[in-house]
Amino acid sequence: MESIKIIISKIKDGSIKEMWEEFKWMMVYAKRYKKEILFYIFLGMFSTVMTLVSSVASKELIDVVTGHNVSKAPMMAIIMISMALFSLFFSSIMSRITIKINIRIQNDIQADIFDKIIGVNWLDLSKYPSGDILNRFGSDVSTVAQSAIGWVPDIVVSLFNFIATLAVVMYYDPTMMVLTMLNAPVMLIASKIMMSRMRKYNMKVKEMNSEMMHFQTETFSNVDSIKSFDLTDLFSRRLRNFQERYKEVNLEYNYFSIKSNIILSLIGMVIQNMLFVWGVYRLWTGHITYGEMTLFMTQSSRMSSAFNSLVSIIPSTVNSTISAARLMELISLPKEERAQDDYENLKESVQDGFSVELKDVDFAYVEDKQVIKSSSLQANRNEIVALVGPSGEGKTTLIRMLLGLLVPNSGDAVLKNKNGDEVNLNASTRKYFSYIPQGNTIFSGTIADNLRMVKEDATDDEIINSLEIACAYDFIKQLPDGINTQVGARGLGFSEGQAQRISIARAVLRDAPILLLDEATSALDTETEKRVLDNIIKQKPNKTCIVTTHRPSVLSMCQRVYRVKQMGVRQLDESEFGALG
Incomplete structure (x- = not known):
């Protein structure tokens, strides 16, 4: 909701066009890696299916044991163990492949942006402190790279995860599905509370990091002069002043987060207890089994996580445009005149x-x-x-x-x-x-x-x-x-x-x-x-x-x-x- 308000406000003040241009600029890089994006989507959807199959198998095993139908227990145990081993093997292989792809993509984007930055007019580039340029080249490039490649897979996989989990819960108990959906408003509240301040704090932290990096670069490049003039105490005080300002920004944000988390946790606890009470009631009346109740509890948590992932895509995308804007500011500087x-x-x-x-x-x-x-x-x-x-x-x-x-x-x-x-x-x-x-x-x-x-x-x-x-x-x-x-x-x-x-x-x-x-x-x-x-x-x-x-x-x-x-x-x-x- 807060994201929508921000977008509406940007439409009114005319800056939504800038935000859209920043987003399109990031997506230019995404188009280069269509195969990798499809791979991530397949990986995420396959992981979701594996997890759901494992959860259903766990439910069946509990029902077998509590129903004293031990004849099916070995089969269910074999299925669960097989799924666990396959998941371990699969995740290890995919982790290796994923890190290779991530490194290659980030290196490609970083090299491309490096070439563009190094090619701009010297006079215009010299107006930016070296620490600020380094921070943009490091932190902001990493943010853009992750957003460019992860945005589409995150939406598709989170949506698939949410719908698939919802379908499993609805298959066993439609009422439990409705109660589970009560987690959605909690995530919306979280987005509403966090969104506006998140962008502000994100920008503050990035600017502070740029100042800090510039100070560090300048200090260590001139350490001989600092020592020669016996200025070590002065620069130590300057560092601590930077640290104090950084601490104030982060502590302010931390205090805000603590208050928000307490409220959201209490709401979440109420909803979880409602689900638990309903599950116990359904179990007591014989409408569900012990395995189904366990399944409901685990899938409720999964739905919350899936919905949270969907909702968080909006603020994370908005925040990634900050990094995009900072990089675009550099590479849009006039290019060197070449003939x-x-x-x-x-x-x-x-x-x-x-x-x-x-x-x-x-x-x-x-x-x-x-x-x-x-x-x-x-x-x-x-x-x-x-x-x-x-x-x-x-x-x-x-x-x-x-x-x-x-x-x-x-x-x-x-x-x-x-x-x-x-x-x-x-x-x-x-x-x-x-x-x-x-x-x-x-x-x-x-x-x-x-x-x-x-x-x-x-x-x-x-x-x-x-x-x-x-x-x-x-x-x-x-x-x-x-x-x-x-x-x-x-x-x-x-x-x-x-x-x-x-x-x-x-x-x-x-x-x-x-x-x-x-x-x-x-x-x-x-x-x-x-x-x-x-x-x-x-x-x-x-x-x-x-x-x-x-x-x-x-x-x-x-x-x-x-x-x-x-x-x-x-x-x-x-x-x-x-x-x-």
């Missing part, structure tokens, strides 16, 4: 190198708050170009624009071959770039694993050559396992300078025409920094190298230097950047 033809058209020019150019570009992350305004820069093959300027002025924004992660609000960002052919920078042209971002970007695994991420078929010699160019092989060859040395998460076991050189080697191994280093040499000494950049230009010809830096030491190697300051990009003349160097 595969641009990538293909420039393939033949890779060996000759490329120039990149920003022409009078404007960009703002938030409307009316510009980061870059009317700015231009150019970097040609066989050049090192530097971007200098204070932190937070837009150097990293320019790098993201070159990578096609950001699109200028106005102006042009282009990639140009030696013949002057131009294409707009986008997600497809990103394949022509090797990027070394700020911070530690080393993953757990071996050193070779980290490098092969960008070139899976790279030989050991190619890896060693890239490490030599990045001035990293001198310390790696001294390790017991060399390039096969295990690396901890975030480069654990290596200094910041060593981790940076491994990252540079990975970018060199990618062997893309354009190399972007975003403060990527900040942990290197001046001599090593110059040697690395010199190696890249000399040993990898036709490279275009763009460096963002706060350090003037490398500027003497640059053909051009741009100062990024106060939303503008200005090219310095030789005397200006010579003075900086």
Whole structure:
């Protein structure tokens, strides 16, 4: 009843259409697994028949024993034991098959949603905390997967279970059937009481879980900084604040559940006692046998359970739309702009190198708050170009624009071959770039694993050559396992300078025409920094190298230097950047 009220309210406020779209989105996945859904339906119906046959056999056995007709007892006992053994064997086999299907389906749906999330526009996705994305990808995907596959079988099997059990009871005693049906209003009351608050608490818990996961992810990713600033007590208090809020939500819901369960249990007890009294009366008057009375008691409970399953499908479906909505919100974000033809058209020019150019570009992350305004820069093959300027002025924004992660609000960002052919920078042209971002970007695994991420078929010699160019092989060859040395998460076991050189080697191994280093040499000494950049230009010809830096030491190697300051990009003349160097 409460579900109907919610749906009516949604019709009035116009949101029922959204709920229907969410439901249809889930059912798209259900259509992919028609065979599995039919299998679940068969399994559920077969299990119902088995249980009913076992209950009738139990009833017959009781009647045989109480009627002293022991001649039929062995047969009934054999039937019951056979059914029990078959049920045990059948359920074990089906459990194995079911878990395989469930895992495959959940993995398929998770992989599909992962691909869709990872393909959305970077700027739009970056507005969501990482913990929130992880929670949606984990908990909400699981909910959608279960609902997409289980919704139809649940309805069919629960309805079949209810009707079949009702038919068995009616066969033996129509009056008992009517009394058993009194359980239905109890389930309706349960749905009415629970439904409205269930959705509210479900959303609260999901939002709280997202906040908690974001806090945990952020904390453990920055545990070194937390320890360095001696902030462990602060973060411990923050965790306990989260836990306190989570506790309050759950205790409030628990208190509500306790009160509801007491009332519903009392009503259920009254109905069960009515059934028991009626059964005793019918037994005393000789209208039913002991076996039939036992059958009535067990089937009454089964009908309650079956009706409960039917009623609960509505709130569970409504709640699953919450998860669907949260996922749809992510995958409906704008997709990255891709122009595969641009990538293909420039393939033949890779060996000759490329120039990149920003022409009078404007960009703002938030409307009316510009980061870059009317700015231009150019970097040609066989050049090192530097971007200098204070932190937070837009150097990293320019790098993201070159990578096609950001699109200028106005102006042009282009990639140009030696013949002057131009294409707009986008997600497809990103394949022509090797990027070394700020911070530690080393993953757990071996050193070779980290490098092969960008070139899976790279030989050991190619890896060693890239490490030599990045001035990293001198310390790696001294390790017991060399390039096969295990690396901890975030480069654990290596200094910041060593981790940076491994990252540079990975970018060199990618062997893309354009190399972007975003403060990527900040942990290197001046001599090593110059040697690395010199190696890249000399040993990898036709490279275009763009460096963002706060350090003037490398500027003497640059053909051009741009100062990024106060939303503008200005090219310095030789005397200006010579003075900086």
